[in-house]
Amino acid sequence: MSFKIGLLGLGTVGTGTAEILLSPEGRHPLVQELEIYRVGVRDLSKPRDVQISKEILTTDLESIATDPEVDIVVELLGGLEPARSLILKAIAHGKHVVTANKAVISRFAEEIYDAANEKGVYVMLEAAVGGGIPIIQPLKQTLGVNRIQAITGIVNGTTNYILTRMQNEGADFADVLADAQKLGYAEADPTADVEGLDAADKIAILASLAYGGRIKLEEVYHEGISKVGAADIAYAEKLGFVIKLLAVAKQMTVAPNEPELLQVRVHPTLVPKQHPLASVSGVYNAIFVEGDPIGQVMFYGRGAGAGPTASAVVSDILNIASILKIISQSPVPSPQSPVPNLHPLLACTHQHYCQIAPMEELVTRFYARFLTNDSPGVIGHLGTSFGNYGVSLESVVQTGFRGDLAEIVVVTHDVREGNFRQALAEIRALEAVDSIASLLRVL
Amino acid sequence: MSFKIGLLGLGTVGTGTAEILLSPEGRHPLVQELEIYRVGVRDLSKPRDVQISKEILTTDLESIATDPEVDIVVELLGGLEPARSLILKAIAHGKHVVTANKAVISRFAEEIYDAANEKGVYVMLEAAVGGGIPIIQPLKQTLGVNRIQAITGIVNGTTNYILTRMQNEGADFADVLADAQKLGYAEADPTADVEGLDAADKIAILASLAYGGRIKLEEVYHEGISKVGAADIAYAEKLGFVIKLLAVAKQMTVAPNEPELLQVRVHPTLVPKQHPLASVSGVYNAIFVEGDPIGQVMFYGRGAGAGPTASAVVSDILNIASILKIISQSPVPSPQSPVPNLHPLLACTHQHYCQIAPMEELVTRFYARFLTNDSPGVIGHLGTSFGNYGVSLESVVQTGFRGDLAEIVVVTHDVREGNFRQALAEIRALEAVDSIASLLRVL
Numbered sequence: 008m009s010f011k012i013g014l015l016g017l018g019t020v021g022t023g024t025a026e027i028l029l030s031p032e033g034r035h036p037l038v039q040e041l042e043i044y045r046v047g048v049r050d051l052s053k054p055r056d057v058q059i060s061k062e063i064l065t066t067d068l069e070s071i072a073t074d075p076e077v078d079i080v081v082e083l084l085g086g087l088e089p090a091r092s093l094i095l096k097a098i099a100h101g102k103h104v105v106t107a108n109k110a111v112i113s114r115f116a117e118e119i120y121d122a123a124n125e126k127g128v129y130v131m132l133e134a135a136v137g138g139g140i141p142i143i144q145p146l147k148q149t150l151g152v153n154r155i156q157a158i159t160g161i162v163n164g165t166t167n168y169i170l171t172r173m174q175n176e177g178a179d180f181a182d183v184l185a186d187a188q189k190l191g192y193a194e195a196d197p198t199a200d201v202e203g204l205d206a207a208d209k210i211a212i213l214a215s216l217a218y219g220g221r222i223k224l225e226e227v228y229h230e231g232i233s234k235v236g237a238a239d240i241a242y243a244e245k246l247g248f249v250i251k252l253l254a255v256a257k258q259m260t261v262a263p264n265e266p267e268l269l270q271v272r273v274h275p276t277l278v279p280k281q282h283p284l285a286s287v288s289g290v291y292n293a294i295f296v297e298g299d300p301i302g303q304v305m306f307y308g309r310g311a312g313a314g315p316t317a318s319a320v321v322s323d324i325l326n327i328a329s330i331l332k333i334i335s336q337s338p339v340p341s342p343q344s345p346v347p348n349l350h351p352l353l354a355c356t357h358q359h360y361c362q363i364a365p366m367e368e369l370v371t372r373f374y375a376r377f378l379t380n381d382s383p384g385v386i387g388h389l390g391t392s393f394g395n396y397g398v399s400l401e402s403v404v405q406t407g408f409r410g411d412l413a414e415i416v417v418v419t420h421d422v423r424e425g426n427f428r429q430a431l432a433e434i435r436a437l438e439a440v441d442s443i444a445s446l447l448r449v450l
Numbered sequence: 451m452s453f454k455i456g457l458l459g460l461g462t463v464g465t466g467t468a469e470i471l472l473s474p475e476g477r478h479p480l481v482q483e484l485e486i487y488r489v490g491v492r493d494l495s496k497p498r499d500v501q502i503s504k505e506i507l508t509t510d511l512e513s514i515a516t517d518p519e520v521d522i523v524v525e526l527l528g529g530l531e532p533a534r535s536l537i538l539k540a541i542a543h544g545k546h547v548v549t550a551n552k553a554v555i556s557r558f559a560e561e562i563y564d565a566a567n568e569k570g571v572y573v574m575l576e577a578a579v580g581g582g583i584p585i586i587q588p589l590k591q592t593l594g595v596n597r598i599q600a601i602t603g604i605v606n607g608t609t610n611y612i613l614t615r616m617q618n619e620g621a622d623f624a625d626v627l628a629d630a631q632k633l634g635y636a637e638a639d640p641t642a643d644v645e646g647l648d649a650a651d652k653i654a655i656l657a658s659l660a661y662g663g664r665i666k667l668e669e670v671y672h673e674g675i676s677k678v679g680a681a682d683i684a685y686a687e688k689l690g691f692v693i694k695l696l697a698v699a700k701q702m703t704v705a706p707n708e709p710e711l712l713q714v715r716v717h718p719t720l721v722p723k724q725h726p727l728a729s730v731s732g733v734y735n736a737i738f739v740e741g742d743p744i745g746q747v748m749f750y751g752r753g754a755g756a757g758p759t760a761s762a763v764v765s766d767i768l769n770i771a772s773i774l775k776i777i778s779q780s781p782v783p784s785p786q787s788p789v790p791n792l793h794p795l796l797a798c799t800h801q802h803y804c805q806i807a808p809m810e811e812l813v814t815r816f817y818a819r820f821l822t823n824d825s826p827g828v829i830g831h832l833g834t835s836f837g838n839y840g841v842s843l844e845s846v847v848q849t850g851f852r853g854d855l856a857e858i859v860v861v862t863h864d865v866r867e868g869n870f871r872q873a874l875a876e877i878r879a880l881e882a883v884d885s886i887a888s889l890l891r892v893l
Contacts, residue, residue, distance in 0.1 A: 036794075
């Protein structure tokens with residue numbers, strides 16, 4: 008039995024995928040039964056790092072998505088279009104789909120999974136989050152028996168690389184970013200990474216799997232790392248924290264007898280040094296999952312790169328091929344008969360949307376850095392304003408001077424974000440307060 | 451559609467499993483379709499922490515394994531017998547099996563999987579290694595497309611708890627063990643844990659999955675932590691290491707043009723502090739996997755306990771139930787027709803045995819602590835003996851005195867274990883050398 012793969016895209020990940028498929032020795036025996044049947048590329052004449060016969064290359068991507076011989080379409084184009092249309096076209100033609108495209112899945116999950124369920128085909132996306140780290144399949148297959156309390160992830164390698172270097176070198180964001188761009192760790196336009204958009208796509212996908220509901224991407228709060236200063240990293244260090252860009256999905260009760268809401272958010276966060284996520288450095292990713300009754304588990308590895316991502320892509324292909332093998336004894340569904348049963352752990356079975364909690368309902372600790380006049384009683388004024396809104400302080404450190412201004416760092420106890428924001432508004436209006444230099448949440 | 455579960459054992463993990471099955475809200479919808487049909491216990495009159503109707507309890511375990519109504523037998527008895535016989539009996543009666551029993555699987559995999567393949571049933575064992583940590587399913591389903599280079603795990607919570615406390619408190623092994631026994635973290639007879647037997651069972655299972663071959667348990671080298679001294683932990687700390695009981699499976703080439711051999715071994719090891727395994731503390735487990743092309747991935751979580759282990763057990767049940775659902779459209783195999791195709795990633799497909807490398811072929815760094823007379827030239831004598839067998843030293847530290855004796859600690863560069871042992875034999879015969887106080891491998 009052999010399974011015919013139509014590969015859309017032969018860039019970094021496409022090449023890595025082809026390399027695995029073309030060298031099955033030492034891998035699971037089923038890899039031998041996967042055949043690269045056609046490959047869609049933009050430019051036929053481009054030299055390739057992988058030995059693929061010219062005859063199976065084509066620039067007509069749609070002809071792959073509709074080819075009656077193709078069993079599984081592997082979309083590795085990236086970007087929204089033509090990726091989305093080709094995925095839908097492949098589904099419409101009864102093909103299973105494997106994709107690494109977090110942007111398409113986080114935006115068009117409804118359209119894609121409704122179409123896939125109607126056709127009885129799989130859309131698999133292990134490579135969309137965490138590169139090679141097995142996280143999608145464990146969430147679907149192993150962790151699904153748990154009530155997931157929270158998912159907390161470092162899911163963007165570029166920002167973790169930048170923050171790690173800022174921490175190790177005491178350097179400023181802009182300098183490290185420029186260097187990361189030179190080294191190829193950050194894109195020429197770094198917005199999607201540094202402003203948390205990429206991480207928002209990924210946490211939307213993870214939240215959807217963990218909580219069994221769809222997520223509207225526009226409801227995912229995201230805040231990037233461009234405003235994190237070298238000073239904040241240094242203060243965090245002194246207070247026993249490292250700063251990480253975290254993507255969080257967490258259930259919360261806003262009011263008794265009301266349904267639980269879901270927080271889905273991305274923001275730089277002070278992480279206690281002893282937390283397992285604190286030691287995840289450089290381009291590594293990690294996803295920390297808390298559930299009942301499993302407790303805490305963490306998945307760690309390279310979040311990007313040809314090899315890790317291709318590993319995830321081929322594992323999805325293998326999973327689909329396995330299922331095709333076990334149902335091959337059953338009669339092929341005729342046009343009159345119903346579509347085949349889909350594997351309940353691999354298919355998307357939910358259709359409702361998760362209710363997302365507004366950010367002001369979030370209850371968390373905060374770190375804030377104030378620049379103030381060096382006048383007596385400033386800390387007292389801050390304390391009074393915080394007290395007015397029920398914000399209690401865990402520590403207040405007057406740490407030094409920045410030019411003429413005194414620098415005061417506070418860490419609060421758990422507080423409702425709405426209350427904390429009200430206190431800040433009052434503080435901002437205080438005469439002695441020059442500015443709020445930074446504001447970060449604490450894990 | 452509902453799946454009838456026959457539960458063998460209602461101890462800690464059995465109770466945890468029943469609790470998940472009896473409270474499906476907030477879990478994967480398929481959990482609702484799992485029915486606890488019968489439960490086998492030793493004592494009917496024992497009070498239970500979980501609400502199970504008396505009518506489904508029985509002390510006749512065999513009647514569950516042979517009950518024609520039961521779809522999936524869940525063996526949570528532990529120990530070799532009657533667990534092994536009941537698993538085989540259940541398979542013979544066409545039932546799928548879920549087990550948390552590392553001892554049975556690591557010893558009787560051949561017998562059990564041959565029987566299961568003949569009958570076309572699954573034997574699932576996510577709970578046998580790493581408690582709740584998803585590691586078996588990722589190895590089977592996500593990492594299988596990789597060529598696995600090495601698996602390095604902290605897979606025994608008791609020894610990791612003891613070593614962590616020895617490190618934090620500077621305490622001796624015997625004292626911490628006694629306290630751990632009082633607190634319930636170590637058994638009254640701690641042999642299986644502290645001598646590395648439990649870890650050997652587990653690495654045999656992981657190696658078998660990662661390298662697609664069977665492992666003879668008696669070929670797994672194991673060495674426990676009872677000889678690790680407070681002094682070694684302190685020296686390791688100074689040299690930039692922590693000491694962990696590691697279970698390792700790793701491919702190696704002994705000679706060019708000869709087939710690769712597999713190292714499978716358990717021993718206390720100096721782990722560099724910056725290695726991700728170094729910060730895995732207390733009762734936590736972690737499994738670090740290196741593969742081509744995925745690179746490094748790590749799985750972290752609680753390695754034992756009712757909740758985590760039950761999570762793994764129920765996830766296996768769910769996986770089997772999922773497959774039963776998708777093949778339910780196909781005609782039930784008649785006595786004449788072949789057994790159903792098994793899912794190629796979930797079934798055991800290998801039958802050969804892995805060739806295990808003898809320990810003397812291992813190439814690794816060593817840490818050794820010598821007690822010697824305080825005479826000039828001792829370090830020179832040691833160095834000469836090491837040199838005679840091609841052992842080159844990374845560092846030599848004369849660290850102080852223990853009574854009248856000088857204490858010398860060396861760390862070698864990579865060396866063939868056989869050569870290192872020959873050098874040690876020569877050193878042991880030196881007049882100036884009192885004893886080799888400890889000998890540990892370095893990661």
